[in-house]
Amino acid sequence: MECTDRQPFDIVRDILKVIEELNTLKDVDSILDKVLDEARGMTHSDAGSIFLIEGDHLRFSYVHNDTLFKGPDASKHLYTDLTVPINEKSIVGYAAMTGETLNIPDAYELSGAEPYSFNKKFDEDTGYRTRSMLTIPLRTFQSKIVGVMQLINASDCNGQVHPFTDYDIQYAPLFANSASVTIERGIMTREIMLRMMKMAEMRDPKETGAHVQRVGAYTAEVYQQWARNKGIDEFTIKRKKDTLRLAAMLHDVGKVGISDVILKKPGRFEPHEAAIMKWHSVYGAALFANTTSDLDRLCKEVALGHHERWDGKGYPGRLPDDLSQARELCTEEIAGEDIPIAARITALADVYDALISHRVYKDAWPEEQVVAEIVKGRGTQFDPDVVDAFMQIQDVVRAIRRKYQEN
Numbered sequence: 001m002e003c004t005d006r007q008p009f010d011i012v013r014d015i016l017k018v019i020e021e022l023n024t025l026k027d028v029d030s031i032l033d034k035v036l037d038e039a040r041g042m043t044h045s046d047a048g049s050i051f052l053i054e055g056d057h058l059r060f061s062y063v064h065n066d067t068l069f070k071g072p073d074a075s076k077h078l079y080t081d082l083t084v085p086i087n088e089k090s091i092v093g094y095a096a097m098t099g100e101t102l103n104i105p106d107a108y109e110l111s112g113a114e115p116y117s118f119n120k121k122f123d124e125d126t127g128y129r130t131r132s133m134l135t136i137p138l139r140t141f142q143s144k145i146v147g148v149m150q151l152i153n154a155s156d157c158n159g160q161v162h163p164f165t166d167y168d169i170q171y172a173p174l175f176a177n178s179a180s181v182t183i184e185r186g187i188m189t190r191e192i193m194l195r196m197m198k199m200a201e202m203r204d205p206k207e208t209g210a211h212v213q214r215v216g217a218y219t220a221e222v223y224q225q226w227a228r229n230k231g232i233d234e235f236t237i238k239r240k241k242d243t244l245r246l247a248a249m250l251h252d253v254g255k256v257g258i259s260d261v262i263l264k265k266p267g268r269f270e271p272h273e274a275a276i277m278k279w280h281s282v283y284g285a286a287l288f289a290n291t292t293s294d295l296d297r298l299c300k301e302v303a304l305g306h307h308e309r310w311d312g313k314g315y316p317g318r319l320p321d322d323l324s325q326a327r328e329l330c331t332e333e334i335a336g337e338d339i340p341i342a343a344r345i346t347a348l349a350d351v352y353d354a355l356i357s358h359r360v361y362k363d364a365w366p367e368e369q370v371v372a373e374i375v376k377g378r379g380t381q382f383d384p385d386v387v388d389a390f391m392q393i394q395d396v397v398r399a400i401r402r403k404y405q406e407n
Contacts, residue, residue: 028186030242218349219248247298254284305343
């Protein structure tokens with residue numbers, strides 16, 4: 001929002017417009033990104049983070065920092081695995097426990113009488129200097145607190161850091177509370193996706209929640225870098241990334257149609273078993289045959305094409321639009337850019353995670369061996385541009401792997 005004095009009517013109108021835009025987003029990470037971006041714009045703050053409630057803890061869920069986080073590896077900070085107890089000892093914990101908005105002019109000048117304290121570790125590790133802080137509970141209209149948003153280092157029109165203003169304290173919580181309902185919906189959408197994959201996991205022990213979280217995150221981040229390399233605008237990237245993460249999480253949902261005799265076999269498949277297993281891509285796509293949204297279309301593309309290869313030697317090949325009419329696989333090869341980009345990226349993400357993870361029939365490969373295998377497949381198994389984007393964000397990939405570890 002502009003760095004000028006604005007009337008209350010204009011502010012409320014803009015908040016309602018942003019809420020309307022938020023309602024078009026589906027994935028919780030995209031919602032958090034938009035909420036944090038708008039809140040920071042409203043208060044002219046340099047940085048901010050959002051914590052979501054999980055039981056009796058807050059989980060670090062999203063972060064922005066215009067001073068520190070730049071370049072291809074900026075996204076790695078989104079995958080920091082950190083939890084904070086909901087109690088009076090930390091600033092965010094206190095806000096979640098009490099439901100109070102905390103306005104701190106300078107985090108280094110707390111009186112000592114407060115029950116909470118400021119953790120200086122981030123500043124010490126990065127050289128950043130946190131000054132003004134506005135910590136806001138994310139409260140729905142039913143007074144349920146779903147998380148906490150913390151805005152850091154508000155600045156004036158000349159870029160000088162100052163305490164948050166009365167305007168900020170009045171309108172930022174209003175926006176946060178309005179956005180909380182959308183955040184709660186995004187959390188529910190993610191949980192529904194994970195429940196669907198839990199159903200697949202009950203059939204196939206290899207299909208864990210951590211695996212699908214990793215594949216979804218790898219796919220979203222590789223897509224973002226690939227799209228930036230192609231010069232695609234940021235608005236389009238964010239919208240596609242929003243749905244692609246969810247679609248990639250459902251890449252193997254078609255395994256629910258495969259026999260337990262095959263799915264739960266504790267070793268490698270015989271040729272006839274592997275042939276049956278290939279049908280999971282068709283079964284998964286069939287779940288989204290009657291597409292009613294961009295998410296349905298992406299889910300169908302990913303489920304059907306995530307085992308295709310750039311050189312055309314993958315499966316299932318080109319099938320009829322009506323998948324119920326498919327009687328055999330690989331009736332005609334599909335290769336190169338004829339494979340949807342969502343499927344090309346998910347294919348790499350799935351192979352990477354399979355190789356670097358332990359399986360009942362294999363040990364986890366060392367990271368350098370897995371990366372070498374991905375590079376070896378450039379131009380044959382994988383889209384060369386997708387491999388290049390993957391290689392540009394290795395710090396992000398490692399951060400995702402650390403965050404979503406197997407239990």
